[in-house]
């Protein structure tokens with residue numbers, strides 16, 4: 001299908017249209033190699049292929065139309081920003097571009113070189129005028145997770161209005177209190193920006209929509225426990241990435257439709273990889289779209305990824321918000337509780353994450369874990385040692401990798417992955 005001409009829209013958003021065309025060309029080629037070349041893909045991946053082909057086109061058009069209808073768009077880079085609150089004010093939540101090696105030179109004029117690729121990427125996208133989502137949103141919501149993001153948002157606010165919420169780093173009673181009050185402060189800000197009151201009904205609806213989206217992803221994850229596995233890790237990652245862009249109701253229905261097909265595959269023993277393919281779990285930093293480098297390397301070397309212990313994966317979706325709150329205050333309590341359970345490495349101590357990785361290895365039948373950390377990401381590179389220790393106790397093999405968004409280290413990564421897969425085979 002031929003893409004419509006979105007050039008006037010991109011101009012109106014202030015994008016560098018020429019550079020943006022170049023970016024879409026590069027991504028289109030990468031997508032063909034990494035995704036469309038896969039054999040025996042589920043047919044209903046066609047919807048997700050379509051979303052990707054229109055990710056800077058039709059979806060942005062939808063956002064602009066929603067804005068014309070008076071709805072507001074909120075962008076974020078982190079799981080600690082509750083979509084439920086945004087939906088409660090009839091707003092739209094979008095994840096912002098942060099997964100490509102783009103605008104690095106411009107970003108490094110502002111940020112130190114030894115900043116993680118994700119932070120440099122979102123700066124690069126903004127400074128190079130390449131992310132239509134950043135331009136289409138009314139407010140960016142940042143968070144004090146790692147030091148890099150915390151300080152970067154101060155600077156980012158010079159380019160785009162950014163509201164920062166404070167995420168505690170310990171689940172103490174003081175931390176819980178702080179977080180509950182931050183949820184309230186964010187709700188007030190969303191009300192102010194959107195000009196709409198957040199009511200108990202609105203919150204209930206927001207909770208229901210996001211829970212349904214997560215339930216659909218739980219269903220997808222459960223199907224990946226089968227052997228042979230009915231869908232590749234690359235495709236599952238893609239779906240997890242798309243959840244941050246797509247309309248949540250439409251997304252959930254498309255994931256459920258895909259799961260119906262995967263159910264049939266499982267019934268008839270159809271897999272995307274042979275039943276004896278090595279089953280690997282990936283754990284660590286989030287892989288924002290279009291960061292597909294490592295999954296491609298792992299799977300093109302014959303293994304299959306059966307789960308992601310990641311914010312773009314099960315860390316972000318496993319908990320639901322309890323839907324038994326009646327008043328605004330009660331529902332905000334439930335939202336705050338649910339989000340504080342997210343076991344990001346910025347928390348200390350963080351034993352839930354270590355338990356969860358081992359539990360995922362068992363439940364997905366994985367034979368090894370690839371720990372993926374972005375260079376200069378202190379929380380995940382340091383916590384990798386605790387992961388190693390915890391998995392060592394259970395004799396679960398682990399490969400620790402540090403990388404960035406460039407293609408320079410692909411040969412070294414491939415060599416290390418191949419060596420690890422050889423060990424797993426033995």
Ligand code: BJ8
Nearest residue numbers: 078079116145146285311344377
């Ligand atoms: S909840 S993982 S999305 S903070 S990679 S910017 S931690 S230096 S992305 Fe994250 Fe929220 Fe946690 Fe998830 Fe910093 Fe590390 Fe960079 Fe990171």
